[in-house]
Amino acid sequence: MRMPDPLPLAAAPRDRLGRPLHDLRISVIETCNFRCPYCMPAEHVPDGEGAPDRARRLSFDEIERLARALVRLGVRKLRLTGGEPLLRKDLPALVARLAVIPGVDDLALTTNGSLLARQAGALREAGLHRLTISIDSLDPARFRILTGGRGELDQVLAGFAAAEAAGFTAIKINCVVQRGVNEDDVLPLVERFRGTPHVVRFIEFMDVGSCNGWRPDRVVPSAVLRDRIHARWPLRALSPGYRGEVAERYAFADGAGEVGFVSSVSEPFCGDCHRARLSADGQLFTCLFAGQGHDVRPLPGEGEEALAARIAQVWRRRTDRYSELRGPRSTAAKKIEMYLIGG
Numbered sequence: 001m002r003m004p005d006p007l008p009l010a011a012a013p014r015d016r017l018g019r020p021l022h023d024l025r026i027s028v029i030e031t032c033n034f035r036c037p038y039c040m041p042a043e044h045v046p047d048g049e050g051a052p053d054r055a056r057r058l059s060f061d062e063i064e065r066l067a068r069a070l071v072r073l074g075v076r077k078l079r080l081t082g083g084e085p086l087l088r089k090d091l092p093a094l095v096a097r098l099a100v101i102p103g104v105d106d107l108a109l110t111t112n113g114s115l116l117a118r119q120a121g122a123l124r125e126a127g128l129h130r131l132t133i134s135i136d137s138l139d140p141a142r143f144r145i146l147t148g149g150r151g152e153l154d155q156v157l158a159g160f161a162a163a164e165a166a167g168f169t170a171i172k173i174n175c176v177v178q179r180g181v182n183e184d185d186v187l188p189l190v191e192r193f194r195g196t197p198h199v200v201r202f203i204e205f206m207d208v209g210s211c212n213g214w215r216p217d218r219v220v221p222s223a224v225l226r227d228r229i230h231a232r233w234p235l236r237a238l239s240p241g242y243r244g245e246v247a248e249r250y251a252f253a254d255g256a257g258e259v260g261f262v263s264s265v266s267e268p269f270c271g272d273c274h275r276a277r278l279s280a281d282g283q284l285f286t287c288l289f290a291g292q293g294h295d296v297r298p299l300p301g302e303g304e305e306a307l308a309a310r311i312a313q314v315w316r317r318r319t320d321r322y323s324e325l326r327g328p329r330s331t332a333a334k335k336i337e338m339y340l341i342g343g
Contacts, residue, residue, distance in 0.1 A: 012073055012074035013073055013074070013312040013315045013316050014315075014316070015286075015315055015316060015317070015318035015319065015320075016316070016317065016318060016319045017271070017318075017319065017321065019271075019272070019273060019274050019318075020074050020274050021070070021073050021074050021075055021274055021276060021315050022074060022075060022076055022077060022244065022274040022275070023075065023076075023077040023078075023079070023244075023274060023275040023276070024067065024070050024075045024077070024078050024079070024275070024276050024277075024278060025078075025079045025081050025275060025276070025277045025278065025341070025342045026063060026066075026067070026078060026079065026080050026081065026278045026342075027081050027082055027083065027085075027277070027278060027279050027280045027340065027341050027342045028058075028063070028080055028081070028082060028083075028085045028088040028091065028094065028280060029057070029082045029083045029084065029085060029087050029088040029280055030057075030082070030083050030279070030280045030281070030339065030340050031082070031083045031084070031087060032082060032083040032084040032087070032112070032339055033084055033087065033112075033114060033115075033150060034084065034112050034114070034147040034148055034150050034151050035147065035148025035149070035150055036134075036136070036146060036147055036148060036176075037146070037148065037212060037213070038176055038178065038205060038206075038208075038212045038214075039208075039209075039212065039337075039338045039339050040148075040337070040338075040339040041148070041211055041212060041213070042148045042149075044211035045211070045337075045339070056280075056281040056282070057280045057281060058278075058280060058281065058282050058297065060090075060093065060094045060097060062282065062297060062298050063094060063098075063278075064094075064097045064098065064101075065298045065304060065307065066278060066282075066296065066298065066307070066311075067098055067101060067104075068101055068304050069304045069307040069308040069311060070276070070308070070311060071101055071102070071103040071104060072304065072305070072308040073308055073311060073312055073315070075103075075104075075276075076103060076104065076105045076106065077104075077105065077106040077107075077108070078098055078104055078106070078107050078108070079107075079108045079109065079110060079132075079342070080094075080095070080098075080107075080108070080109045080110070081109075081110045081341075081342025082110075082280075082339070082342060083280070083339055083340075084111065084112055084114075084115070085109060085110070085111060086111050086114075086115040086116065086119055087115070091119070091123070092119065092122040092123050092125070092126040093126070095107065095109075095123055095126035095127055095128050096126040096127055098127075099126060099127025099128070099129075100127070106129055106130065107127065107128055107129045107130075108128070108129060108130040108131065108132065109123065109128055109130075109131055109132070110131075110132040110133075110134070110174070110342065111131070111132070111133055111134070111159075112133070112134050112147070112151065112156065113133040113134070113135070113155070113156035113157075113159040113160060114151060114152070114155045114156055114159065115159070116131075116133070116156075116158075116159025116160070116162060116163055117155070117158045117159045117161075117162040118162075120159065120162040120163040120165070120166040120168070121162070121165075121166045123166070124163075124166040124167050124168060128168075130168070130170070130171075130172070131163050131168045131171050131172070132171070132172040132173075132174055133156065133159070133160055133163075133171060133172070133173055133174070134173075134174045134175075134176075135153075135156060135173050135174070135175060135189070136175050136176055136182055136185065137153075137175075137182050137185045138153070138185060138188050138189060138192060139153075139185065140152070140153045140154070142182065142185070143156075146181070146182065169197050170197045170198060170199060171197075171198045171199075172198070172199050172200075172201055172260075173189065173193060173198060173199070173200045173201065174201050174203055175189055175200060175201070175202050175203065176203045176204075176205055177202050177203065177204070177205065177220045177225065178205045178218050178219075178220070179205075179217065179218050179219065179220050180218070181218075183220055186202060186225055186228065186229065187228070187229070187232060190229055190232075190233065190259060193257070194233065194252065194256045194257055195256045195257060196257060197257065198257070199249075199257065199258055199259065199260055200259050200260070201247050201259070201260035201261065201262055202222065202225050202259070202260070202261050202262070203261075203262040203264075204219050204220065204221065204222060204262065204263050204264055204265045204266060205218055205219050205220070205265075206264050206265060206288075207265075207289070207326070207331045207335075208288060208289060208335065208337070208338040209335050209336065209337035209338050209339075210334055210335055210337070211337060212338075214331070216265075219265050219266070221263070221265070221266040222248070222261035222262070222263040222266060222267065223263075223266065225261065226250065226261060229250075229259060233252050233253075233254070233256070234252070234253040234254070235250040235251065235252060235253065235259070236250065236251050236253055237249075237250055238250060238251050238258065243272055244269075244272040244273065244274045244275075246262055246269065247260035247261060247262050248260065248261045248262075248263065248267075264288075264323045265323065265326070268321075268323035268324045268326070269323070270320070270321035270322065270323050270324045271321070271324070273287075273320070273321075275288075276315070277341040277342060278296070278341075279293060279336075279340050279341050280340070281297075282295060282296060282297030283295055283296070284296045284311065284314060285336060285341050286314065286315065286318045286320050287318075287320035287322055288322075288338070288341070289320075289322035289323070289330075289335050289336075290320065290322075290335065290336055291333060291334055291335055291336065292336070293336065293341075294314045296310065296311055296314070
């Protein structure tokens, strides 16, 4: 059956600050094989704890129905996240179902890369457009520490090579920078990927969730990193690729590629935020820093139009602008953990 055309722009829902809904991040699983301290620290999230009942995970049928409903409302970009999404069994099958939804212009996946070597080809064949791989250090010993003692850099780099061989180009490499932890990994990461089509993006350490020990003095502002890189390899600012683009982009003056900076703490971008996040158990979160979600699991017999209408009501009530209001009271408030809704 042909899906109805997406709603025209004038009819698409806008939140109370006038922001449309354009991007959806879908957490397909709430577990991870790493224990990165800024996301899922082992001392707070032991194996088998802190996750929703696995029986509550959305099925592929439910994920597809929700994606189709959200495309009706203006969503054009889908990103699969976790936890670690490659732990979800038969993930390429879900990718294949989402890739053929009319109106989806961009289908991406964020992964820690440790399981990618075995799955890169199948993901590409299924129709995945883009990949983002998290690499917080190129030093094997430090990488192991930053993954809670569970990650092997060689495995991640093998996954990266497999993705290149499968035909993925312009892979994004995400690095969360923490003062006194991995600041000195910035220049080696830039040097490693300069001259390639891939893009390193440096992300400010954020107060996502309530268990990662965030403090303002552990944040390295993007402007500091930008100046440090510029002193070694001159940069020039690039215009955003689209309104609401998360990363500020800079090209190397010598034409050797680009880097990006995600500055939620020092330069909040709430005003143009048009992203929603779907947890593995069917909760829709309208902000990365939200304290609770909205149950949007499809009801028995509920059609796509009715499901879309229900989600539209949630979006129209949205007022989130956490990063613009960040302060002692808000940072102390209980927030959903990042590993449950993806970064």
